[in-house]
Amino acid sequence: MCRKGVQTQCYGCKWITSHYRIISGETLMMLRKMEGQTVSITGLFPHRLYTRIEKSTIADQVRFLAEVTEQIVKLFSHAEKWDTRELDHLQNILESRQLAELKHCAEAYPATRRSSKLRKHFMELRKILKNANYSHNSWERIRAVVKTHLERMDIMADHLRRNFRG
Numbered sequence: 630m631c632r633k634g635v636q637t638q639c640y641g642c643k644w645i646t647s648h649y650r651i652i653s654g655e656t657l658m659m660l661r662k663m664e665g666q667t668v669s670i671t672g673l674f675p676h677r678l679y680t681r682i683e684k685s686t687i688a689d690q691v692r693f694l695a696e697v698t699e700q701i702v703k704l705f706s707h708a709e710k711w712d713t714r715e716l717d718h719l720q721n722i723l724e725s726r727q728l729a730e731l732k733h734c735a736e737a738y739p740a741t742r743r744s745s746k747l748r749k750h751f752m753e754l755r756k757i758l759k760n761a762n763y764s765h766n767s768w769e770r771i772r773a774v775v776k777t778h779l780e781r782m783d784i785m786a787d788h789l790r791r792n793f794r795g
Contacts, residue, residue: 642691642734642737642789642793643793644730644733644734645691645694645730645731645734645786645789645790645793646789646790646793648730649727649730649783649786649790650783650786650787650790652722652726652727652730653727653779653782653783653786654783655722656719656722656723656727656779657776657779657780657783659715659718659719659722660719660772660775660776660779661776662715663715663716663719663772664769664772665765665769666766666769667773668766668769668770668773669770670770670773670774670777673753673754673757673770673774674774674777674778675746675747675750678744678746678747678750679781679785682744682785683784683785683788687738687789687792687793688735688738688739688741689741690785690788690789691731691734691735691737691738691789692735692738692741692743693744693747693785694731694735694782694785694786694789695728695731695732695734695735696743696744696747697747697778697782698723698727698728698731698782699728699732700747700748700751701723701775701778701779702720702723702724702728703751704751704754704755704771704775705719705720705723705775706720707755707758707763708768754771754774757770757771758771
């Protein structure tokens with residue numbers, strides 16, 4: 630475990646400053662390639678939750694990034710409407726590269742309760758899929774929401790990069 634100060638950081642937190650943007654960009658590019666029709670996500674994205682987390686501690690933000698990534702990985706484990714090769718590659722990047730590194734960094738901070746609002750949000754997304762019988766249109770809505778998550782996470786990680794560099 631490493632010290633929690635802004636000046637000293639663990640390997641995983643260094644990863645946020647040096648590699649997160651690269652991996653995030655690759656993931657966003659893949660999601661855009663998978664894009665089909667444009668769909669509305671009005672009311673589906675938890676803007677208030679992100680606003681609250683962005684005002685919280687570095688530790689909370691790092692844990693939040695890890696938790697969102699983990700929820701996205703779980704959500705896509707049920708996806709069958711896209712090219713499986715692209716989907717497998719996307720999941721591999723999210724799980725083995727992004728999630729693993731974020732969890733490593735989050736371990737440097739004391740454990741806290743996970744966000745129940747975030748869990749409820751992803752349960753709602755799974756419910757949308759199930760109620761629509763995992764239709765192509767419902768997956769397009771979920772893909773658009775996930776893309777928005779990744780974009781907001783990239784903004785949060787950029788803020789963390791600036792804090793880690795002092």
